[in-house]
Amino acid sequence: MSASTFGSGIRRREDPRLITGSASYTDDITLPGTLHAALLRSPYAHARINGIDTSQAASAQGVVAVYIGADTEGEIAPSPCAWLLPDSGLTIADYHCVARDTVRYVGDIVAVVVAETRHEAYDALDLIEVDYDPLDAVVEPKKAAADGAPQLHAEIAGNQAFHWTVTGGGDIDEAFSQADVVVKETIIQQRLIPNAMEPRATLASYTAATGELTVWNTTQNPHILRFLSSLVIGVPEDRLRVIAPEVGGGFGSKIAAYPADFITMFCSKKLGAPVKWVESRSENYQATTHGRDHVQEIELAATADGKIKGLRATVWAGMGAYLSTAAPGIPTILHGLMLSGVYDIPAIHEDVYGLYTNTTPVEAYRGAGRPEATFMVERLVDLLAAKLGLDPAEVRRRNFIPKFDDGHDVVTGLTYDSGNYDGALSKLLAEADYQQLRAEQAEARKNGRYIGLGLSTYVEICGLGPSQVAGAIGFQGGLWESAIVRFHPSGKVHVMIGASPHGQGEETTFAQIIAGELGVSPDDVKVIHGDTDNTPMGWGTYGSRTTAVGGAALALAARKIRDKAKVIAAHLLEAAVEDMDYDDGKFFVKGSPDSSKTIQDIALMANVAWNMPEGVEAGLEATTFYDPPNFVFPYGAHLAVVEVDAESGNVELKRYVAVDDCGPQINPVIVEGQVHGGIVQGIGQALWEEGVYDDDGQLLTGTMLDYALPRADRLPDIEVHSTVTPSPHHPLGVKGIGEAGTIASTAAVYNAVIDALAPLGVEAVNMPLTPERVWRSIQAAQGRN
Amino acid sequence: MTIPVSITVNGRRYDREVEPRLLLVHFIRDVLGLTGTKVGCDTSQCGSCTILLDGVSAKACTCLAVQADGASVTTIEGLAGDSELHPLQESFWNKHGLQCGYCTPGMILASHELLRCNADPSAEEIRHGLEGNMCRCTGYQNIVRAVRDAAETMQGGTS
Ligand code: FES
Ligand code: FES
Numbered sequence: 001m002s003a004s005t006f007g008s009g010i011r012r013r014e015d016p017r018l019i020t021g022s023a024s025y026t027d028d029i030t031l032p033g034t035l036h037a038a039l040l041r042s043p044y045a046h047a048r049i050n051g052i053d054t055s056q057a058a059s060a061q062g063v064v065a066v067y068i069g070a071d072t073e074g075e076i077a078p079s080p081c082a083w084l085l086p087d088s089g090l091t092i093a094d095y096h097c098v099a100r101d102t103v104r105y106v107g108d109i110v111a112v113v114v115a116e117t118r119h120e121a122y123d124a125l126d127l128i129e130v131d132y133d134p135l136d137a138v139v140e141p142k143k144a145a146a147d148g149a150p151q152l153h154a155e156i157a158g159n160q161a162f163h164w165t166v167t168g169g170g171d172i173d174e175a176f177s178q179a180d181v182v183v184k185e186t187i188i189q190q191r192l193i194p195n196a197m198e199p200r201a202t203l204a205s206y207t208a209a210t211g212e213l214t215v216w217n218t219t220q221n222p223h224i225l226r227f228l229s230s231l232v233i234g235v236p237e238d239r240l241r242v243i244a245p246e247v248g249g250g251f252g253s254k255i256a257a258y259p260a261d262f263i264t265m266f267c268s269k270k271l272g273a274p275v276k277w278v279e280s281r282s283e284n285y286q287a288t289t290h291g292r293d294h295v296q297e298i299e300l301a302a303t304a305d306g307k308i309k310g311l312r313a314t315v316w317a318g319m320g321a322y323l324s325t326a327a328p329g330i331p332t333i334l335h336g337l338m339l340s341g342v343y344d345i346p347a348i349h350e351d352v353y354g355l356y357t358n359t360t361p362v363e364a365y366r367g368a369g370r371p372e373a374t375f376m377v378e379r380l381v382d383l384l385a386a387k388l389g390l391d392p393a394e395v396r397r398r399n400f401i402p403k404f405d406d407g408h409d410v411v412t413g414l415t416y417d418s419g420n421y422d423g424a425l426s427k428l429l430a431e432a433d434y435q436q437l438r439a440e441q442a443e444a445r446k447n448g449r450y451i452g453l454g455l456s457t458y459v460e461i462c463g464l465g466p467s468q469v470a471g472a473i474g475f476q477g478g479l480w481e482s483a484i485v486r487f488h489p490s491g492k493v494h495v496m497i498g499a500s501p502h503g504q505g506e507e508t509t510f511a512q513i514i515a516g517e518l519g520v521s522p523d524d525v526k527v528i529h530g531d532t533d534n535t536p537m538g539w540g541t542y543g544s545r546t547t548a549v550g551g552a553a554l555a556l557a558a559r560k561i562r563d564k565a566k567v568i569a570a571h572l573l574e575a576a577v578e579d580m581d582y583d584d585g586k587f588f589v590k591g592s593p594d595s596s597k598t599i600q601d602i603a604l605m606a607n608v609a610w611n612m613p614e615g616v617e618a619g620l621e622a623t624t625f626y627d628p629p630n631f632v633f634p635y636g637a638h639l640a641v642v643e644v645d646a647e648s649g650n651v652e653l654k655r656y657v658a659v660d661d662c663g664p665q666i667n668p669v670i671v672e673g674q675v676h677g678g679i680v681q682g683i684g685q686a687l688w689e690e691g692v693y694d695d696d697g698q699l700l701t702g703t704m705l706d707y708a709l710p711r712a713d714r715l716p717d718i719e720v721h722s723t724v725t726p727s728p729h730h731p732l733g734v735k736g737i738g739e740a741g742t743i744a745s746t747a748a749v750y751n752a753v754i755d756a757l758a759p760l761g762v763e764a765v766n767m768p769l770t771p772e773r774v775w776r777s778i779q780a781a782q783g784r785n
Numbered sequence: 786m787t788i789p790v791s792i793t794v795n796g797r798r799y800d801r802e803v804e805p806r807l808l809l810v811h812f813i814r815d816v817l818g819l820t821g822t823k824v825g826c827d828t829s830q831c832g833s834c835t836i837l838l839d840g841v842s843a844k845a846c847t848c849l850a851v852q853a854d855g856a857s858v859t860t861i862e863g864l865a866g867d868s869e870l871h872p873l874q875e876s877f878w879n880k881h882g883l884q885c886g887y888c889t890p891g892m893i894l895a896s897h898e899l900l901r902c903n904a905d906p907s908a909e910e911i912r913h914g915l916e917g918n919m920c921r922c923t924g925y926q927n928i929v930r931a932v933r934d935a936a937e938t939m940q941g942g943t944s
Contacts, residue, residue, distance in 0.1 A: 011878055018886030019874040019893065021821015021861035028820035118815075119804070197825045197833060197887040197921050248823075248887030249921050281826035503885030503922050669881050673927055677884060680924030704830035704919070712925040713916040717908070 006516030009669030012508045013522070023246040026201040026216045027278045034203070035064055037267055037277040038121035039260060040111040040128050041286060042103035045137035045358035045697020046150065049101055049110065049130060057113055057127040062120030065271060066128070067263075068111045069098040076266050077232045079259045081323035082224075084474040085332055088162035093153040093356065095322035097232075097259035097266075103132070104152050104321035105358050106699050107286030109259055114267050114275055137358035137697035141318035142295045144355040152321060152356040161319050161354035162328055166336040169411030172349040175310025179301030183383035188766045189294035189372045191318065191691035192684075193285055193707055194365045198248020200288055201278040202261045204268035206235075213269065214241045217261055220250040221540025222500055224477060226532045228257040228325070233265050244530035247502030251681070252364030253288050254502070255542050256325040260287065282703050290691050291365020293318035294331060294372050300380035306388050306395045310347040311339055313376060319354045320361030326475075327363050328354060333473050334369030334461065334543075340410035341377035342421040342459045342635060343399040348411050358697040364542060366681050367460075367742040374458045378747035382455075382754070391438075392455050392751070393429060397422060400457075406728045416459060416633040417727045417735075424659045424723055425457055428637040431721050432657040437641060445759055450644040451654075452756025455637065456748035462736035463548030463632035463727075480627035481550035482536040485514065485557040487620035489607040491600030493518075493525040498538015499550040500530045504738060505670040506546055510554055512666050513732070517558035518599050519585020536623060544634070544736025547666065548727075553626035555731045560622035565602040568620075571613035572597055572605065632727045632735040636660035638679070638744040640752040646760060649775025651687060651753055657719040658744070662737040663726045671737050672720050678741020679718055684710040685742075686749035688768050708768070757781075790854040794819065795863025803850045810834040810845035812853070813860060821861040821890050825919065832918030835891035835898075836860050842898035844917075861890035864897070872938045873897055873931070882931030884922035892918050896932045905936055 017023040054066040079095040098109050111128050115121035136150035143149055144159040152159055176182060203216040213235045219225045222242040230237040247254065260277055268275040279287065294317050301310040317331035336350045385395040401408055403420040410416065428434075434453070441451045464470070467478040484496040495510055506529070511522035529535055538550065562582060569587030570577040573595065581590045588596035602620060605611065609618035641655040658675060665671045688708035692700040701707040726733025746767075753769050754762065761781035765773050787802040794817060801816055813819050813836070822845060825833030834845040837859035845858075865871040873893050876882065883889040892915065899906060899914035906914060911932045912925065920928060 009881075012881065014886070015878045015883060018883055018889050019861075019870070019877050020865070021819070021890050023886060024820065025823075025887065027824070028814075030818075119806075195919075195921050197831065197885065197919060198823070199825070247885065249885040251921070281828065281831070505884065673881050673884060673923060676924035676926045677922045678924075681921070703828045704826040705828045709919055709921070710924070711916045711919070712912040712929065715912070715925060717926055717929075718924065 005512050005522050006666060007664065009667055010508065010512065010522065012505050013511060014505060014507050025198055025246045025248055026203055026218050029203055029216055029245060030276065031205055031274040034274040034276050035114050035116060035271065036118040036121045037112055037114050037264055037275050038125050039109050040125045042099065042106060042108040042110055044103055044132055044134050045106050046135040047103050047132040048135060049099065049103065050133055051131045052111060053129040054111060057124040060124040060127055062116040063113060063124045064116065065114045065267065066111060067098065069096060069100040072098050072266060076262050079257065079262065080228055080232065081325060081327065082228065082476040083326045083329040084476060085162055085164060085328040086474045088164040090162045090328060091156045091160065093156055093322055097262050105360055106697060107360055108321065109263065112263050112267065114271060139357050139359050139693040139695065139697050141293060141316040141355040141357055144357045145316055145353055152358065156356065159356040161323060161356055164332040164336065164352045165350065166412055167349045168413060169347040172310050172312055172347045175347040176301045176312065179309055180304040181302050181384065181387055182299055183380060183387050184299040185379055185383060185764060187296040187298065187376065187379060189292045189296060189375065190767050191293040192291045192365055192689050193691045193701065194251045194253035194288065194291055195709055196249035196251055196253055199279045199281055199284045200254065200258065202264040203274060203276040204265040205274040206268040206272060208272045212239045213265060214243065215265060216243045216245055218247050218254050219244045220254045220500055220502060220542050222530055222532050223498055223537050224540055225257050229262065229265060232262050233269065241533045244500045249503050251366040252291060252368055252542060255540065256289055256363050285702050285707065286360060286699055289324050289363035290320065290360050291362060292372060293362050296376055298376045298380060300384055302384050306384060306390055306398045308343055308345050308399045311345050311380065313350040315350065315352045317352055317354050318357045318359060318362055320359045321356060322361050324361040324363040327361060329473065329475060330364050330369045331372065335373045337412045337414050338370055338373040338461055339377060340412055341374065342401060342457050344401050345411065359693055366678065367739045368543065370460045370739065370743045371682060371746055374456065374743050375747045378456045378751065382751045393425065393434065396425060396455065396457050414461065415630060417630060417729060418725045419459060419633060419635050420723065420725055421457060421635060424635060424637040424661055427721060427723055428639055428657060428659040431659065431719065432639045450646055450756040450759065452642045452644065452752040452754065454640040454748045454750065454752025454755055456744045456751065457637045458744045459633050459635035460740060460743045461631045461633060462544035462739065463628055464543040464545045465631045466629060467627050477539055479539055480625050481538045481553045482623065482625045483550060483554040483557045484536055484623045485554065485561055485621065487561065487603035487606065489604050491520065491524065491603045493520060495525060495527045495554060496535045497527065497529045497550050497554065498536050499546040500541045501546055502541060504541065504546060504674065505667065509547060509666040509670060510551065513551055513554050514558055517555055518562060520599060544738040547734055548632050548730065548736045549626060549628055551734060552628065552731045553624045556626055557622040557624040560624065561620060565599055565620065567613055567616055568602050568606055569597040572611065629729050632730060634660065634662045634735040634737060634740050636740060636744060638748040640748040642749065642752040642756055644753060644756040644774060646778055649771035649778065651769055651774060653683065653716055653749065655716055658741065659721045659723060660737065660740050661723045661725050662740065663733045663735040664724055666734065674737045675720050675741045676718055678739060679745040680710045680715060682742040682745030683749050685746045686767055686769060690768050788851050790850055792853050793857040795860060805849065805851055807850045808846055809848040809850050809853050812850035813845060813858065819860055819862055823887055823890060825887065830919065832895055833888055833891040835894040835918065837894055837897065842894055861893060864893065873935045876931040876935035876938065880927050880931035880934050882923065882928045888918060888920040892920060892928060896935065899932065900936055900939060904940060908933060
């Protein structure tokens with residue numbers, strides 16, 4: 001049973017504690033004597049602080065301490081940006097954890113109160129008097145780049161955080177000047193609010209006698225948080241322990257190391273007591289990072305028969321008031337390098353301007369740069385099809401990179417690992433019965449019904465990534481992963497990993513990897529993660545990299561164990577190592593499977609070490625550091641079917657069919673779950689979600705009441721299919737699947753809506769495609785304003 | 786000022802003095818230390834805090850502890866009673882109805898209410914019944930499957 005566990009949809013090991021309420025998330029942990037921190041945040045998007053009076057708050061009931069910016073000088077360094085994008089003129093504004101003299105977004109921290117109870121801390125916030133001088137604000141990235149725009153940071157001209165370009169292939173201007181057809185569009189990739197269901201939280205506990213600080217935090221990457229925290233608050237890394245307990249989703253918003261986290265650590269250090277800070281959902285909307293926020297001007301050059309000749313784009317990416325931890329890499333490396341998509345495009349050029357705006361900092365949000373790239377490319381391809389009167393599927397086919405299984409270079413400089421894009425599309429069209437759907441669409445149109453079909457064929461870069469590349473692109477860390485596999489005397493296994501899953505199910509899939517490699521039952525494997533004191537270093541769970549990179553580390557560690565076990569087995573069976581064979585957890589002399597040693601026998605012997613081969617160490621344990629030779633490139637083809645009610649503008653999503661290829665699936669049920677969740681987040685962007693600021697920088701979608709999250713009743717069942725193309729360079733052949741759905745689905749739904757509206761003359765609508773927007777665009781197109 | 790309350794949670798009576806403004810969800814989590822019930826929002830949208838109040842589902846963030854005086858509360862910790870798992874818990878596990886698990890206690894208790902009102906709901910009825918509970922991970926599809934599965938189990942395998 002064990003070897004066959006790899007690839008089977010077994011139930012998750014994580015679930016028993018989660019379905020019974022026994023799991024501990026950060027806010028569920030309270031230590032004796034825990035104090036509570038509350039943060040006073042700026043109500044202005046941009047203002048000078050003339051003075052702060054904390055005297056009343058300081059004497060309020062239960063209040064232990066109140067700190068303002070000046071109190072943290074020399075004690076909390078600015079919150080670091082850790083992606084130093086090269087060749088981009090990157091300017092990094094100091095992100096003071098507690099504002100000094102200026103606030104730059106609604107939510108910027110102005111003061112912190114620590115009190116005995118949470119209520120007392122929040123009550124005292126109301127007693128702090130801040131004298132603000134409001135300043136003009138700018139919230140849209142393109143406006144921030146304009147002459148005369150309000151300036152956020154005195155030392156940074158034109159609000160420009162960076163100007164990054166990618167140029168590849170042939171002469172882009174020539175591609176356009178010689179093109180038979182050119183299609184263009186301006187796209188607003190609206191700002192999104194990630195909304196992990198668990199708000200962020202930190203519990204910090206400092207012991208003065210030992211100088212040790214333990215931090216529980218809702219992080220996706222505890223080892224990075226430890227590293228950065230040691231730099232920011234000055235507790236040496238060996239005295240700092242970061243624990244990501246149960247973490248309730250992240251989607252990128254729990255990658256960053258946040259001011260609030262550092263402040264909580266600082267408070268604990270100052271007061272010598274445990275201090276807990278938990279954000280409310282409204283605070284989460286203001287202060288936990290947002291995603292997307294691009295203005296994209298894009299164009300595509302092609303021949304009259306639909307062959308793409310060039311793609312050119314200018315993007316203004318809103319970065320928020322300060323640069324979050326990984327922010328500069330998102331709209332650039334993870335976006336611009338993916339502009340070839342699944343197509344053979346001979347010339348590509350993109351300029352990306354990162355702009356400071358008076359808004360919440362923007363970071364990775366599921367897909368992180370790649371949905372924004374896919375959307376651009378998939379829109380352009382659809383525009384080209386419309387212009388040439390060709391079916392969108394046909395235009396895609398004319399431009400697909402042909403099937404390859406060991407590397408394909410695109411002009412942006414990446415080498416895709418393996419792919420069969422036409423294969424995925426063909427499967428999709430067959431599963432969905434595309435021809436039939438087109439016929440139904442034509443029939444419906446005759447009856448005044450507006451049905452639309454939208455395709456999105458995508459490839460994404462994930463499994464980040466080779467560390468050498470990380471260094472070259474300015475990422476201030478490595479991107480390898482590590483794993484320790486440890487057999488106990490009874491044959492039970494502990495696996496310690498540096499990555500930090502928070503809902504993706506790797507406690508199960510990693511146990512399945514061990515089962516597949518070593519023939520033990522997954523029930524005998526415990527996967528330990530999230531605690532820097534008892535896991536090996538790792539760079540975290542984001543960018544669909546945990547299974548792609550951490551899983552490889554684990555497989556290789558398991559293979560080291562197998563090699564050692566084979567030597568011990570040979571010794572015990574008095575055979576030569578070369579004569580040994582292995583099958584499903586058993587070692588035996590070739591041809592005599594009946595007299596064998598199980599991996600459990602070997603584990604016992606290795607642990608007691610009574611009779612070991614000469615020169616072989618006791619114990620059965622292995623550690624691997626896996627630095628991938630390349631990224632992995634999952635891909636697929638999605639189709640959305642919508643019906644638009646022209647009277648109300650309402651969009652009904654009628655069907656959604658997905659074909660994804662993430663290579664061999666360790667646990668297809670978990671893969672399917674990732675696909676569902678990812679697709680729904682992308683649908684959310686297309687149809688409902690938008691983080692809205694008014695011109696003064698007030699966040700209008702400041703609560704869950706105002707921000708339209710996908711709900712169960714608005715969605716059809718998603719039809720999930722797959723193809724399997726192994727990655728040639730990965731020990732298990734696997735790619736990533738965490739973000740694929742989101743990367744594909746926004747464009748599919750958008751294309752479907754535009755397809756539906758085509759007979760009404762509507763060519764573009766800004767997302768999200770709310771009934772009001774759709775209705776207005778229909779009115780405008782029909783000349784009824 | 787504090788007010789005495791007597792609230793039975795998962796079959797055990799708790800007599801406590803509480804501030805009048807204390808929300809029931811904070812009473813459960815902070816006063817009693819039963820942290821299975823989650824808080825996901827501050828506007829009563831997310832449903833993470835769903836519990837049973839005298840057998841009927843309620844968002845515990847919309848209710849003060851003093852309002853629950855004399856009432857009987859069931860949280861995720863007490864749902865299974867004497868058995869190991871309630872059929873809904875089994876079904877969420879079997880159908881991969883959760884990922885990060887944060888919405889799950891509330892989702893399971895909201896599903897409990899759904900099945901109390903309609904023992905044999907269609908997928909569409911389940912989707913409508915759960916519209917007040919947000920899940921950011923699963924896209925809801927496997928939650929719908931789980932509730933359907935539980936309905937079948939609870940009716941003794943018929944559908
Ligand atoms: S905590 Fe969100 S509804 Fe109660
Ligand atoms: S499982 Fe994560 S929010 Fe529902």
